[in-house]
Amino acid sequence: MSSQSSDDRPALDLPDWNRAGTAIVATFSTDDFAAGVRFVQAIGEAADRANHHPDVDLRFDHVTVRSVSHDVGKVTDRDLDLARTISGLAREQGLSAQGAADLRFADDAPVPPGSVQFWTAVAGIEPGASVDLSTDHQTVTFTDDAGQTRYRVNVPTVDTPSGDRVRAALDAGGSLLDDSRAPDWWLLGDGAGNQARVCDATDGIPPLAQDLPLAR
Numbered sequence: 034m035s036s037q038s039s040d041d042r043p044a045l046d047l048p049d050w051n052r053a054g055t056a057i058v059a060t061f062s063t064d065d066f067a068a069g070v071r072f073v074q075a076i077g078e079a080a081d082r083a084n085h086h087p088d089v090d091l092r093f094d095h096v097t098v099r100s101v102s103h104d105v106g107k108v109t110d111r112d113l114d115l116a117r118t119i120s121g122l123a124r125e126q127g128l129s130a131q132g133a134a135d136l137r138f139a140d141d142a143p144v145p146p147g148s149v150q151f152w153t154a155v156a157g158i159e160p161g162a163s164v165d166l167s168t169d170h171q172t173v174t175f176t177d178d179a180g181q182t183r184y185r186v187n188v189p190t191v192d193t194p195s196g197d198r199v200r201a202a203l204d205a206g207g208s209l210l211d212d213s214r215a216p217d218w219w220l221l222g223d224g225a226g227n228q229a230r231v232c233d234a235t236d237g238i239p240p241l242a243q244d245l246p247l248a249r
């Protein structure tokens with residue numbers, strides 16, 4: 034199989050935002066409900082100016098914003114422009130996006146900002162954590178079809194069933210690349226060309242290889 038994502042949507046170049054299903058989504062932490070209300074008010078004004086309206090979920094300590102162009106059922110430039118505007122409003126109001134963690138594949142290789150929520154979910158890391166994935170996980174590099182070096186990270190699960198971890202990672206914007214060996218392991222894409230292999234570690238951890246398929 035190809036080492037490229039089976040997902041032909043371009044990688045998001047938007048810090049704070051991740052793909053989720055047909056939409057893009059971001060979650061901003063707020064100190065109190067009034068701060069959330071102020072943020073939603075500003076989002077509402079920006080949405081009316083743009084004549085493009087996101088779904089907004091206001092909670093006591095966070096606001097989740099989701100955008101898709103309803104007329105075509107997918108993400109368009111209208112959503113990307115609105116996302117940039119909303120991130121700017123968040124910055125103005127001193128709010129930061131959840132999942133804006135300091136995650137690295139290795140010492141010098143940061144996880145792309147648009148994939149942070151995916152890696153946080155797939156590795157079971159607390160939002161906002163500072164983590165070097167390579168210290169807790171076996172990691173190999175591979176070369177994608179375009180000649181770029183990418184990371185493949187092994188994520189064995191013990192306490193959490195692998196299927197639950199896979200669902201959480203897909204909800205956080207990941208794509209399913211290979212489930213032919215499920216429930217032994219699943220290969221997921223992070224939207225930026227890197228991969229997580231989620232595997233059931235109950236009977237030991239299958240070897241992680243640069244080349245697929247991986248033998249059990």
Ligand SMILES: C[C@H](O)[C@H](O)[C@H]1CNC2=NC(N)=NC(=O)C2=N1
Nearest residue numbers: 084085086087101102103104105
């Ligand atoms: C008539 C008006 O342009 C449309 O109803 C706009 C308004 N806001 C919208 N917002 C979103 N997210 N998708 C749309 O298709 C859309 N359509």
